[in-house]
Amino acid sequence: MRYDSLLDSLGGTPLVGLPRLSPSPEVRLWAKLEDRNPTGSIKDRAAYFMIEQAEKDGLLSPGCTILEPTSGNTGISLAMVAKLRGYRMVCVMPENTSAERKQLLAMWGAEVHFSDAAGGSNEAVRVAKEMAAAHPDWVMLYQYGNPANARAHYETTGPELLADLPEITHFVAGLGTTGTLMGVGRYLREHRPGVQIVAAEPRYGELVYGLRNIDEGFVPELYDESVLTTRFSVPADAALQRTRQLLEKEGVFAGISTGGALHAALGMARKAEKAGERADIAFVIADAGWKYLSTGAYEGTLEEAEERLDGQLWA
Amino acid sequence: MAIEVRIPTILRNLTGDAKVVEGSGDNLSELIADLDNSHPGIAERLVDGGKLRRFINVYLNDEDVRFVGGLEAKLSDGDKVTILPAVAGGSR
Numbered sequence: 001m002r003y004d005s006l007l008d009s010l011g012g013t014p015l016v017g018l019p020r021l022s023p024s025p026e027v028r029l030w031a032k033l034e035d036r037n038p039t040g041s042i043k044d045r046a047a048y049f050m051i052e053q054a055e056k057d058g059l060l061s062p063g064c065t066i067l068e069p070t071s072g073n074t075g076i077s078l079a080m081v082a083k084l085r086g087y088r089m090v091c092v093m094p095e096n097t098s099a100e101r102k103q104l105l106a107m108w109g110a111e112v113h114f115s116d117a118a119g120g121s122n123e124a125v126r127v128a129k130e131m132a133a134a135h136p137d138w139v140m141l142y143q144y145g146n147p148a149n150a151r152a153h154y155e156t157t158g159p160e161l162l163a164d165l166p167e168i169t170h171f172v173a174g175l176g177t178t179g180t181l182m183g184v185g186r187y188l189r190e191h192r193p194g195v196q197i198v199a200a201e202p203r204y205g206e207l208v209y210g211l212r213n214i215d216e217g218f219v220p221e222l223y224d225e226s227v228l229t230t231r232f233s234v235p236a237d238a239a240l241q242r243t244r245q246l247l248e249k250e251g252v253f254a255g256i257s258t259g260g261a262l263h264a265a266l267g268m269a270r271k272a273e274k275a276g277e278r279a280d281i282a283f284v285i286a287d288a289g290w291k292y293l294s295t296g297a298y299e300g301t302l303e304e305a306e307e308r309l310d311g312q313l314w315a
Numbered sequence: 316m317a318i319e320v321r322i323p324t325i326l327r328n329l330t331g332d333a334k335v336v337e338g339s340g341d342n343l344s345e346l347i348a349d350l351d352n353s354h355p356g357i358a359e360r361l362v363d364g365g366k367l368r369r370f371i372n373v374y375l376n377d378e379d380v381r382f383v384g385g386l387e388a389k390l391s392d393g394d395k396v397t398i399l400p401a402v403a404g405g406s407r
Contacts, residue, residue: 213325
């Protein structure tokens with residue numbers, strides 16, 4: 001397939017069946033391979049849409065500085081688009097993120113400011129908001145509250161899924177900014193009444209939940225509970241086990257957050273099978289495993305891998 | 316009827332630093348009332364105006380209770396309840 005530029009090749013990712021993990025021909029699992037995007041993750045869609053919108057709104061002009069709290073994929077995606085469009089990119093990320101991500105951000109020309117590991121992304125969001133206040137000329141796209149993030153999925157990911165799988169009964173994705181689930185969820189609900197929208201939320205080690213005060217809690221502005229059918233909290237050991245199973249059984253080398261989505265998808269599959277219902281369950285491979293090799297997630301026993309992952313932001 | 320409840324760090328000052336406590340109740344409201352008897356003050360940190368607080372997430376066997384009845388969510392013996400503050404989480 002031929003495109004005029006890298007950005008033009010965004011999206012249009014394959015949807016592949018998982019015959020070995022699907023419980024039966026009536027209850028099937030499908031993986032949307034979002035690692036096949038320009039920088040290797042689903043975040044390319046949101047990054048591109050957010051920058052396009054900011055340009056349309058006259059917020060961004062060449063030479064501008066973009067600021068974003070991000071410990072990974074969104075930062076990498078934004079850095080790529082920013083580089084091609086002539087913007088300076090500054091990321092705020094927690095210090096306990098994988099070495100690959102730091103290197104990738106630097107590679108695409110982003111400047112990185114580290115926030116304390118304690119508090120995870122919450123702390124990165126807080127620091128970024130402070131920096132934005134100190135630099136009023138910088139543009140914070142703010143993925144957690146930017147409607148263009150969810151709209152990217154409403155206009156691209158959702159229609160792609162429905163076109164490839166008109167019989168879709170469930171959509172499962174990881175819950176972070178909530179952009180994917182909100183956008184795809186709204187689109188599918190409008191076109192497939194009765195479709196189930198299922199969130200898989202990663203459960204981290206205690207460090208990440210170490211707030212001083214409950215009022216420091218955070219719910220992304222994009223989040224609308226009514227779009228979801230349900231929401232699961234997936235512990236690291238389950239996510240790791242599923243990530244390995246996906247590789248072992250289907251040959252798909254995915255990042256660890258994908259294991260969380262698969263865990264929830266398999267749960268829904270089990271439920272449908274028990275109830276004797278037909279199901280076509282699509283879930284998102286948010287990225288491939290390359291960026292997580294240094295975490296040791298793919299080596300040794302599950303217990304060893306889980307121990308190495310403790311305290312890291314694995315999704 | 317014993318239900319295992321995992322307590323987040325931010326609330327452990329109320330449970331004598333215990334990570335896991337036990338409680339009982341036929342639904343989440345009753346469980347929280349029971350927890351408040353053994354750990355006074357905990358109900359007020361979880362519930363406000365008859366609803367779960369915005370920045371508190373409660374999971375029943377890993378499923379967000381807001382989708383299975385909220386405070387009315389039915390509980391049975393052996394269920395596992397996890398309380399966590401809502402945070403921005405990991406790498407976005």
